[in-house]
Amino acid sequence: MTAVIETESLKKTYGKHEAVRGLNLCVEAGSVCAFLGQNGAGKSSTIKMLLGMIHPTSGTGRVLGHRIDKERESLLIRQNVAFVAEDKRLYDYMTVAQIVRFTKSFFPGWKRDLEQRLLAQFELPLDRKVRQLSKGMRTKLTLLLGFARGCELLILDEPTEGLDPVAIEDVLQIVVSLAAQGTTVFFSSHQIAEVEQVADHVLMIDRGQLVLDAPMDQVKEEYRHIHAVFPEPVEERDLRLPGVEKVQTEGRTVSLTASHNVDSIVAHVRMLRARSVDVLPVSLKEIFLEKVRARG
Amino acid sequence: MFRKPNPSSGVPIYVQLKEQVRHAIETGALCAGDQLPGIRSLAETLVINPNTVIKVYRELEQEGLLEIRHGLGAFILSRHRRAKTEGMRDAQQLVRELVETLKDEGLDEGAIRRLFEAELAGELQRR
Numbered sequence: 001m002t003a004v005i006e007t008e009s010l011k012k013t014y015g016k017h018e019a020v021r022g023l024n025l026c027v028e029a030g031s032v033c034a035f036l037g038q039n040g041a042g043k044s045s046t047i048k049m050l051l052g053m054i055h056p057t058s059g060t061g062r063v064l065g066h067r068i069d070k071e072r073e074s075l076l077i078r079q080n081v082a083f084v085a086e087d088k089r090l091y092d093y094m095t096v097a098q099i100v101r102f103t104k105s106f107f108p109g110w111k112r113d114l115e116q117r118l119l120a121q122f123e124l125p126l127d128r129k130v131r132q133l134s135k136g137m138r139t140k141l142t143l144l145l146g147f148a149r150g151c152e153l154l155i156l157d158e159p160t161e162g163l164d165p166v167a168i169e170d171v172l173q174i175v176v177s178l179a180a181q182g183t184t185v186f187f188s189s190h191q192i193a194e195v196e197q198v199a200d201h202v203l204m205i206d207r208g209q210l211v212l213d214a215p216m217d218q219v220k221e222e223y224r225h226i227h228a229v230f231p232e233p234v235e236e237r238d239l240r241l242p243g244v245e246k247v248q249t250e251g252r253t254v255s256l257t258a259s260h261n262v263d264s265i266v267a268h269v270r271m272l273r274a275r276s277v278d279v280l281p282v283s284l285k286e287i288f289l290e291k292v293r294a295r296g
Numbered sequence: 297m298f299r300k301p302n303p304s305s306g307v308p309i310y311v312q313l314k315e316q317v318r319h320a321i322e323t324g325a326l327c328a329g330d331q332l333p334g335i336r337s338l339a340e341t342l343v344i345n346p347n348t349v350i351k352v353y354r355e356l357e358q359e360g361l362l363e364i365r366h367g368l369g370a371f372i373l374s375r376h377r378r379a380k381t382e383g384m385r386d387a388q389q390l391v392r393e394l395v396e397t398l399k400d401e402g403l404d405e406g407a408i409r410r411l412f413e414a415e416l417a418g419e420l421q422r423r
């Protein structure tokens with residue numbers, strides 16, 4: 001597998017504020033990788049560094065093999081990556097038809113079929129000025145301009161922000177369709193449901209640091225809650241085993257969150273004479289909340 | 297034919313989809329020779345990751361439920377062929393266990409191979 005995005009100890013500080021604190025990312029070709037984090041976790045700063053729009057304070061990275069911290073190379077990145085920014089900036093004085101024609105002229109790989117399909121599907125009024133579009137329509141237009149560029153890497157910053165559920169499903173459908181045709185998709189989001197639906201890899205960022213980096217199926221198969229009831233109260237330190245991410249004890253009841261090694265943990269809990277042991281699946285939302293709160 | 301999997305359940309989407317295909321075969325909704333939807337079209341219909349569909353088809357192929365014909369698509373195998381692949385899998389398991397036992401007895405790979413070959417050759421002569 002080749003990496004289309006790689007970073008090494010990537011850092012960004014604004015004055016005293018450390019927005020990104022030593023990120024090591026790796027996104028493999030052909031994947032749909034979700035970049036999950038709260039508002040202000042460092043997602044947008046990271047994306048802007050990947051595209052050479054802001055300069056890293058330290059550390060480096062490569063996108064499609066080009067260095068993100070070298071002016072000339074980052075220009076190649078911006079030419080070869082389709083990017084939809086969070087702020088959905090557009091030329092307000094153009095009409096929808098004009099901005100589509102204008103954008104198209106820069107990209108030889110422009111997908112005309114997709115452009116036509118999306119104009120119809122998103123019900124975008126060709127003659128209307130961009131300035132007069134609703135927030136949802138603006139988002140749809142920006143996505144169309146990104147999707148139709150025909151690039152091998154698509155980076156989306158909060159693509160479904162402000163869209164209604166029908167439009168969100170449309171957008172996700174285009175994402176999977178492009179992925180099926182070989183496009184790598186890297187998208188930031190705090191919408192856990194959509195991440196679970198289409199991503200095959202999850203990167204979770206909190207306060208500028210990576211707190212989870214795993215294939216989605218592995219997260220679903222290996223993360224478990226283990227509830228155990230003991231005849232006597234137990235010490236938390238008896239339960240610090242490999243794979244245990246979190247321990248909560250309440251008298252004789254213990255609840256553990258495990259990221260792997262569940263079988264041995266259960267065996268150990270039984271050995272400590274637990275009266276009942278329940279193993280339950282954990283949703284990505286619960287993992288997210290725990291990762292974020294654990295550090296709070 | 298297939299329902300959208302529930303992404304928020306603790307069960308991975310590929311496991312849910314695999315169950316759906318198995319169920320469709322058991323109920324007869326899918327019969328031997330039937331073609332499954334293409335990877336891209338199924339990913340688009342269910343709005344799930346195409347790699348998930350690939351994983352499901354590959355695993356079902358390994359389990360002997362379907363066959364992937366390159367460039368053509370995925371097809372349900374007949375019960376007869378399924379039984380045959382299952383039989384082969386059982387046989388492979390037997391061989392694996394036997395080889396392990398012999399290794400435990402202290403025989404090396406070369407010796408085991410020679411024993412197998414001698415046995416097969418003897419079988420041929422006896423016929």
